[in-house]
Amino acid sequence: AKPTGRYLHKDHQLWAPLTLADFEAINRCERSLPKNFNFAGDVLDQWSQKEKTGERPANPALWWVNGKGAEVKWSFEELGSLSRKAANVLIKPCGLKRGDRVAVILPRIPEWWLINVACMRTGLVFMPGTTQLTAKDILYRLRASKAKCVVVSEEVVPAVESIMSECPDLETKLLVSPHSKNGWLSFQELFQSASAEHSCVETGSQEPMAIYFTSGTTGAPKMAQHSQSSLGIGYTLCGRYWLDLKSSDIIWNMSDTGWIKAAIGSVFASWLQGACVFVHRMAQFDTDTFLDTLTTYPITTLCSAPTVYRMLVQKDLKRYKFKKLRHCLTGGEPLNPEVLEQWKAQTGLELYEGYGQTEVGIICANQKGQEIKLGSMGKGVQPYDVQIIDENGNVLPPGKEGEIALRLQTTRPFCFFSEYVDNPEKTAATIRGNFYVTGDRGVMDSDGYFWFVGRADDVIISSGYRIGPFEVESALIEHPAVVESAVVSSPDPIRGEVVKAFVVLSAPFKSSNPEKLTLELQDHVKKSTAPYKYPRKVEFVPELPKTITGKIKRNVLRDHEWGRT
Numbered sequence: 001a002k003p004t005g006r007y008l009h010k011d012h013q014l015w016a017p018l019t020l021a022d023f024e025a026i027n028r029c030e031r032s033l034p035k036n037f038n039f040a041g042d043v044l045d046q047w048s049q050k051e052k053t054g055e056r057p058a059n060p061a062l063w064w065v066n067g068k069g070a071e072v073k074w075s076f077e078e079l080g081s082l083s084r085k086a087a088n089v090l091i092k093p094c095g096l097k098r099g100d101r102v103a104v105i106l107p108r109i110p111e112w113w114l115i116n117v118a119c120m121r122t123g124l125v126f127m128p129g130t131t132q133l134t135a136k137d138i139l140y141r142l143r144a145s146k147a148k149c150v151v152v153s154e155e156v157v158p159a160v161e162s163i164m165s166e167c168p169d170l171e172t173k174l175l176v177s178p179h180s181k182n183g184w185l186s187f188q189e190l191f192q193s194a195s196a197e198h199s200c201v202e203t204g205s206q207e208p209m210a211i212y213f214t215s216g217t218t219g220a221p222k223m224a225q226h227s228q229s230s231l232g233i234g235y236t237l238c239g240r241y242w243l244d245l246k247s248s249d250i251i252w253n254m255s256d257t258g259w260i261k262a263a264i265g266s267v268f269a270s271w272l273q274g275a276c277v278f279v280h281r282m283a284q285f286d287t288d289t290f291l292d293t294l295t296t297y298p299i300t301t302l303c304s305a306p307t308v309y310r311m312l313v314q315k316d317l318k319r320y321k322f323k324k325l326r327h328c329l330t331g332g333e334p335l336n337p338e339v340l341e342q343w344k345a346q347t348g349l350e351l352y353e354g355y356g357q358t359e360v361g362i363i364c365a366n367q368k369g370q371e372i373k374l375g376s377m378g379k380g381v382q383p384y385d386v387q388i389i390d391e392n393g394n395v396l397p398p399g400k401e402g403e404i405a406l407r408l409q410t411t412r413p414f415c416f417f418s419e420y421v422d423n424p425e426k427t428a429a430t431i432r433g434n435f436y437v438t439g440d441r442g443v444m445d446s447d448g449y450f451w452f453v454g455r456a457d458d459v460i461i462s463s464g465y466r467i468g469p470f471e472v473e474s475a476l477i478e479h480p481a482v483v484e485s486a487v488v489s490s491p492d493p494i495r496g497e498v499v500k501a502f503v504v505l506s507a508p509f510k511s512s513n514p515e516k517l518t519l520e521l522q523d524h525v526k527k528s529t530a531p532y533k534y535p536r537k538v539e540f541v542p543e544l545p546k547t548i549t550g551k552i553k554r555n556v557l558r559d560h561e562w563g564r565t
Ligand code: BCO
Pocket: 132, 254, 255, 256, 259, 260, 261, 284, 285, 305, 307, 308, 331, 332, 333, 355, 356, 357, 358, 361, 362, 463, 464, 465, 466, 526, 531, 532, 533
C-alpha cells in the first residue's frame, strides 16, 4: 500500500514522503516535479509527524496574538485537525467542489490560515483579498473569477451584500464571526459540529491553487494564477537562504493577508522549513505596538516593507531590547541605503532586501552570508537566471540600464504563475524572446548584484503596494468635480513614492476651496476603491499634457515630480 507521500523514488518502485531535500533539488532543477503534490498533505502533515517523533522542537506552527490579551497557539498537529474540520465545512455545508474558486477577504485572524489550508486539502482555489477592498472591488473580483463562495469577516458583510445580486455565480457566503447573520452560513457554528476526519485530495503539481489580483497600468487588476507547486514547493530555497529559517525559528511577517508576501512569509516559505509563523493582529499599524511586540515575544525573524523600517528608524531604537530578533528582511518596494544603515547602527542587525513579484515570487535577494552592497537588492536567486535586457530581448552588459528579466528554459519554470486567467494577451505580453519581463527597470553590476531603477510602465509602488494609475483615475472621474485626471508616482520620504493626481476641474468646481476639495476627492477615492490607493497628493491643473493623438503623457508629469528633465 502506498504510504502518505506521493514521490516515486528513483527505482520507480517505492513511494516515500517528499523531503525538504527533494524540494530543494526540485528548486535547483536537479529533480523533476512529482506528478502530484499537496502542501497540506506533503508538507504540513509531515511536520506534524516530526512533532510526534521529536524531530521538530516544541514550537507552535502558528502563534497569533491581538494585543488585547487574546492568544492562539497551534502545533502542526492541531493545525492539521482544525484545518480538516474547516475542509469539511467547505465541502459539506458550503457544497464546494475541487477547482471551485473561493474569495477569502479576512483580516489577520487564525481562521485565515485554517481556511487557506482547508482549501489546499480540498483542492479549492483560494483568492485572498485585503479587507480594504470596497464593494466595487469585490464585485469586480467575484464576477471576473466566477467565484462560487466568498468568506468574509463582519466588516466586509455590507460591501458583499450591496453587490451580491450582481454575482450570478456566487452560491455561498460564509461569515467568520462570533455572531451569526441572516443569509450567511456561520463558519464558527459549522466548524463546531464538523468532523476532523478528512482525506487530503491528491492535487496535481500543476493544478491551480490560488489566484492573486494584480494591478497594471491599464484596465482592471489581472488574475495571476498559481499552481500547487509554484507556491507549495517554489519557496523552499527562499525559506532556507533568504529568510534563513529553521524549525526552531519564529517569523513575524507583517504583510496583510491579501498579498502574496503573506503567502510567502506567513505560509509557504516558513512552513516548508517547519518554522513558527507569528501574527499580530493590530487594528491599525503603529510603531510603538510594533516595537513592543519585538521586545515581548521571542521573534527571531522579521519581515516588513521598507516603509515600516523608514517609520521605525525615526524612533530611538536603542531604547528597545528585542527579545530574540536575529534576522531582518524587507521587500515589496525599494529600500534606501540610509535606512539600512540607520537600522544597523541602532539595532546592530543587517537588513536583507528581497525583490520579487506576485507572478514569479522572489527574483533577487541579499541572502544570509552574502556581502550586502548598499542600495542593491542582491543577486538573482535560484532557480532563476536573472538578466538585464533591452527592448528586443538582448542581454545587456553589466552597468547598462534595461528591463529586469528572467531567462526561460525549454519549459516554463514551475515556480512561475501559470497564467493571467482569461487573459492570454496579457500573459503573452510578459514574454519577450527567451525572457519573462518583469516590467521593472534595473542595472546589474559586474559582480552580479542588481539595482532597482523604477517601473518600465506607469504602475506606482507605494508603501509596498502596487497601484495601477487607471484604477485611481477611474475612481476620480466618478466625482462631479473631475473632468479628467492623470495619476503618477511622486517621491515621499516615508512611503518611497506616493500616488499623486493631477486633476482638471469641471466648471462648477473651479472656484472651490482647494484644500477642502482635495480632502473630498481623497475621501471619494477611499470609498470607491481600496483606500491604500488614494492620492496622497492632489494638484489642480488647467489641462493635462497630451500626445498629438490625445493620450495623456503621464511620463511628463512623473518626470516633473521626480525632478527629471
Ligand atoms: O495614511 P492614512 O491614514 O491617510 O490612510 C490609510 C488608512 O488610514 C486608510 N484606510 C484604511 N482603511 C480605511 C481607510 N480609510 C477609510 N476607510 C477605511 N476603511 O487608507 C490608507 C491606507 O494606507 P496603508 O495601508 O498604507 O496604511 P498605514 O496604516 O499607513 O500602513 C503602513 C504600512 C507600511 C503598514 C502599510 O502601507 C503596509 O502594510 N504596506 C506593505 C504592503 C505589502 O505588504 N506589500 C507587499 C505586496 S506583495 C509583493 O510586493 C510581492 C513581493 C514578492
